[in-house]
Amino acid sequence: MSNTENGFSGSCLCEAVTYETTAMPMMSVNCYCVDCRKVSGSSHSTHAVMMGDAVEIKGDVKVYDRPSDHGAVISRAFCETCGSGVYNLNSNMPAMIFLRASTLDDMEILAPSMNVYASRAASWVALDPKLPTHAEMPEAGAEKTIAENSRK
Numbered sequence: 001m002s003n004t005e006n007g008f009s010g011s012c013l014c015e016a017v018t019y020e021t022t023a024m025p026m027m028s029v030n031c032y033c034v035d036c037r038k039v040s041g042s043s044h045s046t047h048a049v050m051m052g053d054a055v056e057i058k059g060d061v062k063v064y065d066r067p068s069d070h071g072a073v074i075s076r077a078f079c080e081t082c083g084s085g086v087y088n089l090n091s092n093m094p095a096m097i098f099l100r101a102s103t104l105d106d107m108e109i110l111a112p113s114m115n116v117y118a119s120r121a122a123s124w125v126a127l128d129p130k131l132p133t134h135a136e137m138p139e140a141g142a143e144k145t146i147a148e149n150s151r152k
Contacts, residue, residue, distance in 0.1 A: 009021070075090075
């Protein structure tokens, strides 16, 4: 699939897990929480926030569930073959999927909309001063923040 205003595609490193979407991301978020740092092997993870029914995933993933500090269980899906993280699910938002931006075929289809858990970023991380930045999760909560900041 080519990336268009109607959707985009992505895959894990070995391409055993692929996805295509029928919509563009509602928003994208840089997360600096400890879990996102550890699973990304970097200073943060960037997530493309999507409605789950707009994403078709092909291939087998293994899922690791871990409770978050805001009460939800985060299910992290990764390729069984190469280990690439592909997407996350949040038990408090069952209709949503959070695609890992590192899996996009075209990285230019999105730009981060905000930073969350910035208080947990390493001192050497340069946060973009143009982005709304929250020390933890936005006070309104994830669901309301997504609804208010969705790209339509």
